[in-house]
Amino acid sequence: MKSTTINEAAESFAEAIRIPTEYNLVRAARLAGSHWFDADTMRSFGSKLGAIRSTPTRILFLSSERDRHGHWHGGKRRYTVRAFDGLSVYSVSEFGEFATSAAARRRLERIVADENNQAGN
Numbered sequence: 001m002k003s004t005t006i007n008e009a010a011e012s013f014a015e016a017i018r019i020p021t022e023y024n025l026v027r028a029a030r031l032a033g034s035h036w037f038d039a040d041t042m043r044s045f046g047s048k049l050g051a052i053r054s055t056p057t058r059i060l061f062l063s064s065e066r067d068r069h070g071h072w073h074g075g076k077r078r079y080t081v082r083a084f085d086g087l088s089v090y091s092v093s094e095f096g097e098f099a100t101s102a103a104a105r106r107r108l109e110r111i112v113a114d115e116n117n118q119a120g121n
Contacts, residue, residue, distance in 0.1 A: 009033075013086040020054040025061060029084050036089040050079070051105050055115035058085045062104050065096060072096060079104035081111065 009031040016024035026037040035041055042048075050062030061084070066077040078096030081104060082089055092111065098104035 010086070013084075016059055016084075017054045017056070020052045020059055022049055022052060025049075025052055025059050025084060028059075028086070029089060032084075032087055034084075034089055046077075050101055051108055053108060053112045055112055056119045057115070058083045060092065060108055060112055062101065062108055064101065064104075081108050 009028070012024070012028040012031045016028040029037055046066035046068055048064045050064060052059065052061040054060070061082055062079055063082050064077050064079045065072075067073070067075055069075070072078075073096050076099075079098040079101050080091055080095055081093040081097075083092050093104070093107060098107070
């Protein structure tokens with residue numbers, strides 16, 4: 001397996017900020033050493049990706065999870081606003097905070113607008 005340099009990871013993150021697509025987000029996270037987007041990880045949590053947006057310092061995205069065993073949220077699909085900052089993926093909202101993708105997207109768009117306004121964009 002090819003070793004990733006810090007430069008490659010930083011360049012990939014900058015590209016993902018500039019063009020926030022699923023491909024760029026996943027590539028940047030993997031180059032940073034994250035396993036968040038690995039197929040086994042996503043399958044284990046029943047994860048799916050939703051909208052992806054960027055701010056000057058991070059990439060925000062929606063994820064949804066569904067526990068097929070019914071341990072969290074009664075087995076219903078729930079939505080979370082998450083971020084990748086070039087180093088790690090983390091939750092911005094509470095895990096499974098939103099019952100609908102529309103509600104999660106509204107929060108995501110509000111966060112992105114606030115952060116872009118603070119940065120003067």
